[in-house]
Amino acid sequence: MLNHAEASEKFIADAERTDWHDETLWFVREKRDKASKVLPEWEALREHASLIKDHTLANLHDYLVAFEAKAQANGIKVHWAADAAEHNAIVHGIIAAQGTQVLVKSKSMLTEECHLNDYLANKGIEVIDTDLGERIVQFRNEAPSHIVLPAIHLKKEDVGETFHQHLGTPKGNKDPQFLTEAARQHLRGHFLASEVAITGVNFAVAETGEFVVCTNEGNADMGAHLAKVHIACMGIEKIIPKRDDLAVFLRLLARSATGQLITTYSSHFHKPREGQEMHIVLLDNGRTRQLADPKYKNSLKCIRCAACFNTCPVYRRSGGHSYHQPVAGPIGSILAPNFDKKANADLPFASTLCGSCSNVCPVKINIHEQLWFWRQDLMAEGLAPAGKTIGMKLMAFTLAHPVIYRLGGSLMRRFSGVLNSRLNPWYKQREMPVAPKASFQEWYKNR
């Protein structure tokens, strides 16, 4: 597997596509700016949302138990999963009881996190992702590259070719309207036939036992309303105390994500309709571990809007797949090490710490500070690339001893020519600064 730097270099090699990717996502960031700046109370809303989430995380146990009781009273079956394996087994058990072979699923990053599709495929069950972007990447056997815009790494020509191969659309047709209609016809058959529908969850309300699913395509509703069995999968951090709180979060979510005022569909699932089964699976999968660490706890406030992706100058130029994780971007880089430190030790370094992410975040997660904390923790665990630890210790020693620093500086300036070498990554595409004869301190001594 390529690390972030290697995968980015490959991505950037196609400069034209990189520019297109950067400009497309910057356009989304600008839409977000406009939508947020028409609200004089925007910063107060962010603060309010952040406080609601802080309060909820501080009382997570109580709210989860309250939600379970209300949901059960509403007739929803509630399941608890400690990890991805348990989650997948629970979902499979429900599907197997129906004898279903093919089912529909709307967007759920949580099921990506659990690799549910692969798990079910191994059991002979096919999952049809019904979000348009997700269906496109599913056809291509790729992972989503963005949590809100899963196929943002692809151009319409790529989608045309994919649909030609999988849906039999005419070769060379890249008309978005035409291709969308082809997908719509293709998905409609699956909506009508599917007896089981899986959805994600954006918010679960402890006060009422209902959950809310936000989509722009209505695909979650089409699946859930037609199927005999609805399975909703959520991380335990998606809980909010009251229905009123939605007035804060729904206003922030779509504005932050795409610059829309609100998602096209914000559907409340309160209880199963007559004859329907409704299940909700509540997953931990490392979230309580994150909750227990004060440095990283508030990463659980995330509402998955992806504003931090769109604003991130690194993400825009490296693409989602360079993060080799279901959730890419700045938020992914602070969530991923909690799952696997060694495999994701590169991600907290895939940032200039510019801080733009923390300032667009609608729930005020201090993302860039958590990136810094992860850097410390990962290096303390010995996960530095070869040579880095020795280099850093040498630098720290030099800078702690003024005499050695001055000697080293003077040698470096005198022999700076050796740095003009292909072995120096700086020099690959940049000139080295011209070394002056005297350092400032040398000049100052003779002033």
Added chain:
Amino acid sequence: MRVALFVPCYIDQFYPQVAVASLELLEKLGCEVVVPKDQTCCGQPMANSGFASSTAGCDANFTNNFEGFDYIVGPSGSCVLHLKEHHPSEKIRNSVYEICEFLTDVLRITSLNAKFPHRIGLHQSCHGQRGLRLSSMSERNEKPFSKLEDLLGLVEGVEILKPERADECCGFGGTFCVTEEAVSVKMGQDRIKEHDANAVEYIVGADTSCLMHMEGILRRQGSKVQVKHIVEILNHA
């Protein structure tokens, strides 16, 4: 007013003219400037690379050089932010200022005898802007302000031009500039493209590290555009 001039290591070694301009400017404005002679570095290169645990010696050296001063002033937003956020001594954390904020917030200067009749592109360094709040940021819904522009407004003849994305990162990012070389350079090239669109003569900012990165790209491109630290403009008679 007695002020200790903090000269970050790479400015000392590679950009002495920035330290000279800082010294001269502060003296012109009536400060008694002391340059502690055994200063080296703020410790940020190690800390941002995940080795904050190795900066004790560097931190102690900084304390030894600077703890006797109520005003420690440095021409680098990034180094100053690091000290404010991470230096173990509370006295140091509370006494350190980036030079622009020192001029606007402590000295509160309202005039300067400076002249620089050129088109300059303003580069917002992230740590100065978002970290030290030297100016408002495009992410927030807030009243626009800019300490850098307030200061440049005191310079005769200067024409300030802003890139289309007014506060996007240049991609320097400390050791990021070599560990993520491809993204770093691409980010820098994209910044420069926007400044080129404004036909600027100079790219000006309050962080020499960003400028060093962009200068490296400009020179490789054979560009005539030069970089200058803002103190070089403010000190330009």
